[in-house]
Amino acid sequence: MFVRLFRRFGLPERIRTDNGAPFASCALGRLSLLSVWWIRLGIHPELIEPAHPEQNGRHERMHRTLKAETARPPRRSLAAQQRRFDWFRARYNTERPHEALGQRLPASLYQPSPRPYRTTLLPITYPGHYEVRRVSRNGGVRWGSRWVNVSHLLAELDVGFEEIDDGLWEVYFGPVWLGRLHETTGRIVDHLGRAARREGGNHKGRCYQSADNKVSPII
Numbered sequence: 001m002f003v004r005l006f007r008r009f010g011l012p013e014r015i016r017t018d019n020g021a022p023f024a025s026c027a028l029g030r031l032s033l034l035s036v037w038w039i040r041l042g043i044h045p046e047l048i049e050p051a052h053p054e055q056n057g058r059h060e061r062m063h064r065t066l067k068a069e070t071a072r073p074p075r076r077s078l079a080a081q082q083r084r085f086d087w088f089r090a091r092y093n094t095e096r097p098h099e100a101l102g103q104r105l106p107a108s109l110y111q112p113s114p115r116p117y118r119t120t121l122l123p124i125t126y127p128g129h130y131e132v133r134r135v136s137r138n139g140g141v142r143w144g145s146r147w148v149n150v151s152h153l154l155a156e157l158d159v160g161f162e163e164i165d166d167g168l169w170e171v172y173f174g175p176v177w178l179g180r181l182h183e184t185t186g187r188i189v190d191h192l193g194r195a196a197r198r199e200g201g202n203h204k205g206r207c208y209q210s211a212d213n214k215v216s217p218i219i
Contacts, residue, residue: 002034003117006041010113014044016056023047027151028171028178028188036153039174040121058100065092124174126160131169134158146186149195150178 015038017023024030024047035045048055070088075081093110097103126132133141139152141159150159154173161169167183179188179195187195 006117011041011043011115011117012113014046016046016048018048018053018056019050027153028190029173029176031151031153031173031176033153039176040124044175124158130160130162132158132160143186148181148186148188150188
C-alpha cells in the first residue's frame with residue numbers, strides 16, 4: 001500500500017503515528033521494520049508519546065468525522081461500505097470547506113511531494129565526527145572488546161555514535177535517537193535507563209530490560 005501511495009504522491013518529509021504495530025515496537029528508538037524502511041527512504045517517523053492520543057488530535061478528530069459519516073451504522077456489504085468511503089473522501093477533500101483552512105477545500109491547497117519514490121535504498125550517512133558501526137546479523141556491534149546489543153531490526157545497517165563525554169556516546173540510526181552507550185557497562189539505554197535485551201529470532205515481543213532485570217514493555 002505505501003509503495004503505491006509513494007509512487008503516486010511522492011515521499012513525505014515525515015509521517016506522524018501512534019505507537020501501535022506496524023509503526024512502532026519495543027526496540028531501541030521504538031523502531032519497527034516499517035519505520036526502518038521509511039528512514040532508509042528519507043522519511044522521518046514521528047511517534048507521539050505512548051498513551052497520549054491528544055498529541056495527534058487533528059487526525060483523531062478526522063477519524064471521529066469519518067466514523068460518524070461512514071460506519072455508524074456500517075453498510076450492509078463490503079462493496080456498499082467502500083462506496084460510502086469513496087463518497088466521504090470526495091466530499092471531505094473537494095466539497096466541504098474546512099474552518100481550520102480558512103473555509104478553503106483541502107484539494108485546493110494540496111500539492112504532491114517533489115521527492116519521488118525510489119526503489120534503490122541509499123545508505124544512511126552520518127556527520128564526519130561520528131563513529132559508525134555496522135550492525136551484525138545477530139543485532140549487535142563490536143565496541144572494543146565488547147559485544148553491544150542494538151537491534152535485529154538494524155541487521156547489516158550502519159548506526160552512528162556521537163561522543164558527548166568520556167565513555168559516553170549518543171547512538172543514532174539516521175535521524176532517530178536510539179539511546180546512550182555507556183562504555184563501562186557496554187549497554188545502550190533509553191531515556192528511562194532501560195536497555196534492549198538480546199533478541200532471539202522467534203521472539204514476538206520486543207521489550208526493554210530495566211536496571212532491576214524486570215521486563216518493561218512500552219505500550
